[in-house]
Amino acid sequence: MYTSSEIKNLSFSLGAEKCGIASADRFKKAPVGFHPNDIYLKCKSVVVFLIQMPTEIILASNPVPYSHTAHQIYSKLDKIGLEFCKAIQDNGNHAVPVPSDIPYIYWDNVNSHGMGILSLRHAGYLAGLGILGRNNLLINPDLGNMVYIGAILTDRVLESDPVVENIACPPNCKICLDSCPQKALDGSTVSQKLCREFSGLKQGRGFDIYTCNVCRKVCIFRTKINSHFFSSH
DSSP states (O other), X not given: OXXXXXXXXXXXXXXXXXXXXXXXXXXXXXXXXXXXXXXXTTOOEEEEEEEEOOTTGGGOSSSHHHHHHHHHHHHHHHHHHHHHHHHHHHTTOOEEEEOSSOOOSEEETTTTEEEOSSOHHHHHHHTXXXXXXXXXXXXBTTTBTOEEEEEXXXXXXXXXXXXXXXXXXXXXXXXXHHHOTTXXXXXXXXXXXXXXXXXXXXXXXXXXXXXXXXXXXXXXXXSOXXXXXXXXX
16 A cells, blocks of 8 residues: 555656645535545545646747646646546555546536635645645745646545645735736635636637636746745745
């Protein structure tokens, strides 16, 4: 049976760049229906893994490279999750993948508000992979906010990673809030209705184009967290 370190090495061999682990017990604040055990009753540990988008793509003037790359990364994360689950099964335990993006079960059409079956950004935080910025993005110390998140739920009891506690957004930095063209951010949450009205476009052939990523682009932690921020704020 895999140890925690072997699980991480497995994730790297499958193509992940970072991997962290959180006990299912850490998700006590998850809404009813969105706890790991609501998805997989036997879940004991949540394994979270990251891939960084090449950071220059977000600076392209045309939105297609960013949109296309994001969809490719979601597919890669889902493929890693499936291969992860099969490897764990072959090694004597079991696992269930969490979709890296859609489909949703919960969707509020009036407010354009959706919730994945598990909040992957919170899972990343609880697995010690970074902080949650004022832009509501997971920010990894080495990879910045240009990370995309995947996860699996396993019945294997694994050692949890420590939550990152010595880093935070600078107290007076509100560049993401001030730059949002929809004023959809308040520093703690995001109005999905306001955001989606401006940031998404479905083309005639059904391809989703991400037309706004300002909150990610302007963040001072876009590519990494500078070492002088590694202290309590």
